[in-house]
Every structure is written in structure tokens, then in C-alpha cells.
Amino acid sequence: MASTPHPADSAPREHWEWSYLELMRRIWTEGDERIDRTGVGTRALFGTQLRCDLSQGRVPLLTTKRVFWKAAARETLWFLTGETNIRPLLEQGVTIWSDWPLKKYREASGEDIAQEDFERRIVEDADFAARWGDLGPVYGKQWVDWPTFEPAGNGLFRPGPGFNQVAQAVESLRTNPGSRRHIIEGWNVAELDRMALPPCHKTYQFHVAGDRVSCVLYQRSCDVALGLPFNLFGAALLTRMIAQQAGYEVGELVWMGGDTHLYLNHAELVEEQLGREPSGDPRLAIKRRPTSIFGYRFDDFEVTNYAPQGALRAPVAV
Known part of the structure; x- marks a missing residue:
């Protein structure tokens, strides 16, 4: 395995980000190396965990590289709309979902269109966006409009009203805090084949202890x-919004990974990031409490005290 630099022993170890860097180091030096679905190849560990304190506005933003939290926040709000087309994201300058429909379009049309040109066409041409910008029933569709079916007679069934898991989770936290069923699930087995990418962050479970809501992802x-x-x-932002709507403070985010991997073509990023030291204490504030979990706007969120080291870029495996 490739050698990795180790930050100075004198650096303070209280910062939550050390656990992220240690996970990265373990995967890179101890992970099982194999070819994956993308053909790029990974090193992977199975069954991993990170814990992050979310109290007093704390937020798990990496400081050893810049995380474009604004794009992540806009993505979370997009999920809550139930939208599955990338057009609303591209209209806000968020391109993180472009790779999958772009690959599909290139393969179907034979046109080696540049990503920027594809994205511009999605924004400018509604018909083109409707045909090529849709991702299928991905995250948001399952979160707020999980398909249901009802009897139609003669042993047949017809589509029923979609089930809004997010609204149900907020209501159950308000009215039945001791329940063990505060869950938002994205893994709809019957619809996986219609999704551009089956959900990776698939299951959110919320837990009330005293006046605080915590989340396991x-x-x-x-x-x-x-x-x-x-x-x-x-996940931290979603937990904060749900806690606020249900009338609680926020507790902890517990992240649990199945196949937890680093791509082999990310070597330069990994080596550089493992040589950096965490610093700072970013905080997230929600400036307004709308009447519904679906009423938040991007301007409601404010991140302060975030001064990360430089961005580290690597190709996305599609």
C-alpha cells in the first residue's frame, strides 16, 4: 500500500475531523483493493462509523479541504421538493448531479457534448430537460412521495396517494417521541432500476433523548x-431542520457506512489531505423557523467561522 504522511503528534486531537482523517488513512492503507462497478477500482472497508456533536450550532464541515456547503444545502432543499430533474439545481449553479444524465445522453445520442453545453441546454430548453435531465425516482421522490397502491377491484390495484416520509417523521417526533420508527428510507426495491443512481445515503433514523433529537444515517x-x-x-442540516420543526434542540449525528471506499484515482487528493491538520470550529445557524419543514429557503442558513484549507479536486466515478 502507498505510504501516507502523518500530521504532527503535537496537533490537538479533540477536533471531530481527526476521526474522518483516520478513517481515510485506514481505508487507504488497510482497505481491500478491488474493481468496482465503475471500473476505476477502490480500496474499501466495511462497517464504519463517525460521530459528530451538533449541539450549539456545531456542524461537520471539513477544514482540511473546502466543502462547498452551499451546493449541499441547495441539494437538501431540492430533495425536500420531491423533484427528480436536475434543471432546478442547474438554475442555481449546482452541477453535482450532471454526470449521470450526461453519460446517458452521450451514449444514446452519440454526441460528445461538453458538460457545460449539456447543462446550458438543460437550463434553456424545457423539452430537452424533461427528456434528458430526469434522474428517475431518486432520493426526494422517495422521501416525500413514496408510491402507494390501493385496490381497484377484480384483484387489481391502482396508484394511491404518495406517502410523505419527511412530514410523517416530523409529526411522529412531535407526538410520539419515544417511538423507534422515526425513519426516512430511500431504498425502494421496486424502483431501483428506474433510478440514475440507487440511494447511497439510504436510511435516516431519528431519536429523542430529553430535549434533543439525534440522527443515525x-x-x-x-x-x-x-x-x-x-x-x-x-445530514446535519436535515437533522437541524427536523429538530427545529418538531420543537427540539439538536444532539448528535451518527454516520454508519457499509462499503466505505476511496477510489484508486483519488491518490493525489488522499495523500495531500492526510498531510493537513484540522482547525477552526464552523457553526451553522438557521435564521428562521418556517411553518413547515418544506418552507425553508437557502437564505435561511448561515455558516460562520469556516476558514478551510484549499479545495482538493478529483474525478467523479460514474
């Missing part, structure tokens, strides 16, 4: 270098 597949920093911030 189970992620079946995790790109630690690129995906996990987004996922941690998104």
Missing part, C-alpha cells in the same frame, strides 16, 4: 473523498 456505499463531506453536512 446509514450509507450503503460511500465515496469518502468526494461524497462523504457532502453527506455529513446534508
Whole structure:
């Protein structure tokens, strides 16, 4: 395995981000190396965990590289709309979901279109967006509009009203805090084949202890270098919004990974990041409490005291 630099022993170890860096180091030096679905190859560990204190506005934003938290926040709000087309994201300058429909379009049309041109066409041409910008029934669709069916006679069934898991979770936290069923689930087996990408961060479970709501997020597949920093911030933000709507303070985020991996073509990023030291104490504030979990706007969120080291980039495996 490749050698990795170790930060100075004198650096303070209280910062939560040390646990993220230690996970990255373990995967890179001890992980099982194999070819994955993308063909790029990974090193992976199975069954991992990180814990992050969310009290007093704390938020798990990496400081050893810049995390574009604004894009992650806009993505979370997009999930809550139930939208599955990338057009609303692209209109806000968020391009994190473009790779999958772009690949599909190139394969179907034979046109080697540049990503920027594809995204511009999605924004400018509604018909093109409707045909090529939809991702299928991904995260948001399952979160707020899980399909149901009802009897139609003669042993047949017809589509029923969609089930809003997010609204149900908020209501159950308000009215039955001791329940063990405060869950938002994205893994709809019957619809996986219609999704551009089956949900990676698939199961959110909420727990009330005293006046605080905590969240466990189970992620079946995790790109630690690129995906996990987004996922941690998104889960923390969702937990904060749900806690506020249900009338609680916020407790802890517990992240649990299944196949937890680093891509082999991320070596430069990994080596550079493992040589950096965490610093600072970012905080997240929600400036307004709307009447509904679905009423938040991007301007309601404020991140302070975030001064990360430089961005580290690597290719997305599609």
C-alpha cells in the first residue's frame, strides 16, 4: 500500500475531523483493493462509523479541504421538493448531479457534448430537460412521495396517494417521541432500476433523548473523498431542520457506512489531505423557523467561522 504522511503528534486531537482523517488513512492503507462497478477500482472497508456533536450550532464541515456547503444545502432543499430533474439545481449553479444524465445522453445520442453545453441546454430548453435531465425516482421522490397502491377491484390495484416520509417523521417526533420508527428510507426495491443512481445515503433514523433529537444515517456505499463531506453536512442540516420543526434542540449525528471506499484515482487528493491538520470550529445557524419543514429557503442558513484549507479536486466515478 502507498505510504501516507502523518500530521504532527503535537496537533490537538479533540477536533471531530481527526476521526474522518483516520478513517481515510485506514481505508487507504488497510482497505481491500478491488474493481468496482465503475471500473476505476477502490480500496474499501466495511462497517464504519463517525460521530459528530451538533449541539450549539456545531456542524461537520471539513477544514482540511473546502466543502462547498452551499451546493449541499441547495441539494437538501431540492430533495425536500420531491423533484427528480436536475434543471432546478442547474438554475442555481449546482452541477453535482450532471454526470449521470450526461453519460446517458452521450451514449444514446452519440454526441460528445461538453458538460457545460449539456447543462446550458438543460437550463434553456424545457423539452430537452424533461427528456434528458430526469434522474428517475431518486432520493426526494422517495422521501416525500413514496408510491402507494390501493385496490381497484377484480384483484387489481391502482396508484394511491404518495406517502410523505419527511412530514410523517416530523409529526411522529412531535407526538410520539419515544417511538423507534422515526425513519426516512430511500431504498425502494421496486424502483431501483428506474433510478440514475440507487440511494447511497439510504436510511435516516431519528431519536429523542430529553430535549434533543439525534440522527443515525446509514450509507450503503460511500465515496469518502468526494461524497462523504457532502453527506455529513446534508445530514446535519436535515437533522437541524427536523429538530427545529418538531420543537427540539439538536444532539448528535451518527454516520454508519457499509462499503466505505476511496477510489484508486483519488491518490493525489488522499495523500495531500492526510498531510493537513484540522482547525477552526464552523457553526451553522438557521435564521428562521418556517411553518413547515418544506418552507425553508437557502437564505435561511448561515455558516460562520469556516476558514478551510484549499479545495482538493478529483474525478467523479460514474
